[in-house]
Amino acid sequence: MGEAKEHSRIILSSLRAAYFLAALLLLVILWEAAATLYQKPYLPHVSEIGEKLWRELSAGRLTEDLQLSLRRIALSLLISSLTGMSLGLLAARIGYGNRLLRPIILATYPMPHITLIPILLWLLGVEGSKIAVISLITFYPIALSTMEWALRTPREYEELVETMGGNSWHKVIYVVIPSILPGVLTGLRIAVSTAFAVVFVAESFVLTGGVGAYIEESWQRFDYAGVYAGMITLSAAGMLSYAAIWLLEKSYRERVGY
Amino acid sequence: MRLELRGITFSYKDLLIFERFSASFNGGGLNVVLGPNGVGKSTLLKIMAGVLRPKEGEVLLNGSPPARGEISYLPQDNELLPWLTVRENVELPLRIRGVNSAESRRRAEEAMKLTGVLRLADRYPKRLSGGERKRAAIARAFVAEAKALLLDEPTASVDPAGKEDIWGLLKEAAKERITVAVTHDVAEALLVGDVIYVLAGRPARIAEVTEGGERAWGRLRSIVESYYRR
Secondary structure (H helix, E strand, O other): OHHHHHHHHHHHHHHHHHHHHHHHHHHHHHHHHHHHHHOOOOOOOHHHHHHHHHHHHHHOHHHHHHHHHHHHHHHHHHHHHHHHHHHHHHHHHOHHHHHHHHHHHHHHOOOOHHHHHHHHHHHHHHHHHHHHHHHHHHHHHHHHHHHHHHHOOOHHHHHHHHHOOOOHHHHHHHHHHHHHHHHHHHHHHHHHHHHHHHHHHHHHOOOOOOHHHHHHHHHHOOOHHHHHHHHHHHHHHHHHHHHHHHHHHHHHHHHHOO | OEEEEEEEEEEEOOEEEEEEEEEEEEOOOEEEEEOOOOOOHHHHHHHHHOOOOOOEEEEEEOOEOOOOOOEEEEOOOOOOOOOOOHHHHHHHHHHHHOOOHHHHHHHHHHHHHHHOOHHHOOOOHHHOOHHHHHHHHHHHHHHHOOOEEEEEOOOOOOOHHHHHHHHHHHHHHHHHOEEEEEEOOHHHHHHHOOEEEEEEOOOOEEEEOOOOHHHHHHHHHHHHHHHHOO
């Protein structure tokens, strides 16, 4: 019974992978058809993009830029996760937090934060402003999902810990944090995808390396294959990070059924 | 060993559940509180466990207010934390008290062996049956060395064979601590209870109905029938 279940699970995930590859192949075919049909410099052939990507990766230029972008994204996500989780928890769990912090988070969420770049640049310098803008934008999905999940923490579990003699700290450690973890991971998953989209903007306003800067420089040189090579690099890295967090989230949910 | 409620008044929204309500439960035998759904059985347990605070009145354990951790409470559902394994759940009261990990592990294993869940120690509650979950939660109560054990419908999600096991365990547990189980199942209450109470009415009143033989059954039946008709 268990073996049959495992067998069908393997078949299902292979099928999903096959569909994913088929979708990717379809995209490549459509692109190539458009490139052949229109013959425009901004629509290079797939082979040109592939060659450019291979050359830049093996020469190390794009790899270095990717490392720099990943470092910036990781640091920003660390900042946004810590602040997002803490403020999300405060907003959901503390009376004043709920009355004051929650409306502030909700009201500032739809603001176009990217417009703050010049001020952040002035306040925090070049590198600091890049980290700050990515952190600021990725803060919201994490804070909001933490807040929503912390509001739903089952009271019964907290009562259990209370009857064992647990204090507020024990409740946070043994109930609140594990119960919001799936929500935090969902928020983080959305934040990661956003981070990869925002890193381009952050890295393209003052060019100090990173895939965003690489794309911007390619634009300035009319090197369209370079632009697409940079975009593919960023989106592949984004997709892999997204998948890694999704797997983590899925395994946690499957294990604890929560 | 005695767990008492004195002059408890408790309302939920506009409903007056208890008004100057008093009751007492002794150790040495299994106390079973019988009552229809919605009468306040769970509320009664939660007040005794200190989870709900009454507007008036007090709960006394052997004459003084119970300290946190002295009373173990098992809700009907969600009796184990789903993100901890059975072992971690059983060890939790000790971890909260700051007992070192080797000692917690040893005591948890002893309790799990006693309740028959040692082989399930590394499983998460999601992978347990209703009866296994209950037995793990009872192991946790044993580990906590609580003076009183309160259980809300302990056999509600348990198959018939499992029910017998759980009641057997509770009868054993009741020898050493005050044990109060609430249920709406009249037959089960009669079968296992050493002391049987009926809780009914609004505000709720409690009556002990345990006496010997046929008379007890007749009296219990008439009380239960009159309360259930309300």
